[in-house]
Amino acid sequence: MSAVFLSFASLAGYFLFLLRVTSWPNAFLPFFTVSTLMCLLYASAMSGLLKPGAYCLTALGLAAGAAGAYFSRNRLKEYFGRLLEPGTAIFIFLSILLWAAYRGVQYSAWDEFSHWGLAIKEIFTRNSLIPANSALACKDYPPATALFQYY
8 A cells, every 4th residue: 555655656746846847737747757657667677677766766756746845845835736737636536546446456358367467467576577488468568557557
């Protein structure tokens, strides 16, 4: 449970930091943050440092949120209020809702057994990308969603 909280807090930290240092629309922040995290996790996995990379990215997100809040300390209410604008708020709400709805769900369809479930299981077990000798059915699929679940 605490790992899930840290992941959400880290994502919120990235959002808050980007709100502080950019003039991008709030609705763009979840897309940019998640895409960037998946690319950085892939790069760290390719270098054999997936677990340390995930820990560093989580810590960086927490630190970025704290830094953004510190530098906006005179306007904290306005700063955190921007996080609750529609685009970002909907992303955070739906993420929490989907996590709560699908927590503990077991595999039930063929593709979950042959690819999606097995891919994340192997990444969690090995703390690395899926090897060539894996039993995974579709090894050529990009591991982006599995890496984001690892985060």
